[in-house]
Amino acid sequence: MVYTMEIYTDGGCRGNGRSWAIGAAAAAFKNRNGNYVEAWTRSLPSYPAPTNQRAELTGIIIALEQALERYHELDSDPYLDITIYSDSKYAVNCMTTWIKKWLRNGWTNAAGYEVANRDLIEEAFDLGDRLKREGDVNYVWIPREKNEYADELCNEDMDQQ
Template sequence: MMSQRTIQSIYTDGACTGNPGPGGWGVVVYFSDGSVHELGGASSHTTNNKMEMQAAIAALEFLQTSGQQKPITLYTDSEYLINSVTKWIKGWKKKGWVKADGKPVQNQDLLETLDKLNSYIVNWEYVRGHSGNIGNERCDVIARTFATGKVPTLTQSSLTDSHQALPQLNQINVAKITESPATLTIIETTQPENNSGSHITTMEPTIINSSVPIDDKPPEMRVAQLRALVETLRIADEIATKGYLITSSELADLMDVHASAVTSRGDQWRWRNWIVSRVRREGNQILWELERADQVGGEED
């Protein structure tokens, strides 16, 4: 039986050192209750495009096993992946997997798997890489860590009874990597309670909205929500400390509000422990800066 918790969005990314060379991929799944589930894997000899596709395959397999029928958005910074799945693949299949120049289509096996897993509920969206998007940045960290031969600490949702596809906590599955999707390693593990690492480990959305009074929720859910909030505040503090500029939509995701609630507040305002200031506009995006309120003066929210 499927719980009320649903997948809202999924981020995927791939990385490769050498191209071809050792590679890795990462997936971050965001749920409606604010919880997060991460997947990742590696290959000893691969290409960047293969890793982008392996990440998407893992994401779609996860979505398929969830049994969810509600639409989700899958974000990737690979235009090759999006174009392959949503545009080019129809023509390739009609022509027997041969391109216009007569050469065979590369990665046919992975593309056929993607085509089988793809669904009408999946909305493919491009996100520019290394632009400060939290989900994309986290996937990049996971993928690059695997590509360098290391195993990152992955966040696994603690609400195992809410998603039948999740494995038991504290379980790590490791196998030898090959290029075959069927034998691709997926590593899932519980995030430690004290994470002193410098990598951003992401929450989106970060503050849980629910009609159930907090005191009526199970203790493990209240603890999960508190951890989500603490992680949100940690991310905000890292953004402020390192001077990152974030867009209105990214800031809205961090605050768990609609983007209009950000842009309507003016050029400078306070949110929790930070002063939020409008810096400039780039194209159709407004960029914002966070500063600790105990270091600058600011107006209360």
């Protein structure tokens, strides 16, 4: 049996790069009918300073955490087929392409510096690895207009901050 999960993620930051910045991340599950059935948001901590990139990666972390939780709640042990959708090319590339190079290079980027947001990338990578023991985890970039619900969730969270 295959258990399929489709999760849409987003992250946002107001005041990106400024000391007073706020950020939020969201993840939302879609069912087979294409309806959103569950959603989660998280406000970013003030330290390290919120950025758009940290928010997008946090959205992926929320998705992976919730996928693991959902898997552990199942009565059976199905093969997982998880697709995480993000409108952030940066976040998708971190999880699919760049991480392999960074692991080989000791977390050093092409310019010779430590990889930015390493803490979040490592956390997401570890969560993804745990899920990959149970099946497939794929990251797919989508245009922003196909991610409106997750974007709304982030904005609502930041409005409340």
